[in-house]
Amino acid sequence: MTISWFGLSSFKITSKDVTIITDPFGSDTGLSPVRGSADIVVSSDPKNGTCNNFSSISGNPFVITGPGEYDIKGVFVIGTPADDHEGSPTIYSIEAEDIRIAFLGAVKQTHLSDAQKEVLESSDIVLVPVGNQKLLDFEQAAKIATQLEPYIVIPHTYNIPGLKLGFDKLEKFLKEMGGRADTEDKLTIKKKDLVGDSTKLFILNPQR
Secondary structure (H helix, E strand, O other), rough: EEEEEOOEEEEEEEEOOEEEOOOOOOOOOOOOOOOEEEEEEEEOOOOOOOOOHHEEEOOOOEOOOOEEEEEEEEEEEEEOOOOOOOOOEEEEEEEEEEEEEEOOOOOOOOOOHHHHEEEEEEEEEEEEEEEOOOOOEEEHHHHHHHHHHOEEEEEOOOOOOOOOOOOOOOOOHHHHHHOEEEEEOOOOOOOOOOOOOOEEEEEEEEEO
16 A cells, blocks of 8 residues: 655555545645546545545546445445534545555544544554644644554644645644654555554655
């Protein structure tokens, strides 16, 4: 499996013959729009302009925009509401190649409910927003990420060059997590690599 990052909460997850793109955004963010071919598109909040640029994705993908259980080409996706309000954003578990990813996109959380933890339990990788104080601040993000006890945490939705939105810089979250992180253009991982008792923090360079 390979994970790369476009910026904000948009990732490209490539698993064997299946490509997943999360939260595609448009040019109004100040960044180049997310483009490419995908088999699956996952949106944490289809009403949010930073998560719903579906027209830029080619390949006739299966688009997931809310809670439910989905099985597409051997990729298993479970969505659970971020809160109790109708039409609220969605938190997802994405499983491929026996690797389970907890995807927290454009969601506002102070903690995880028991129902959310049940969906996200045994997550190997957590993708968590860290710089938008209207969603999660860096302290809440660190608490939620470590609560799931993953092998890998990848932060997103923080200030990067070109972004017009007023988000915090990554450094606050890094300090909260202990300051140690590896930086990669993309993360290539296999299930057998996910071993050990400690959580590793990976920073992905945004792909243009």
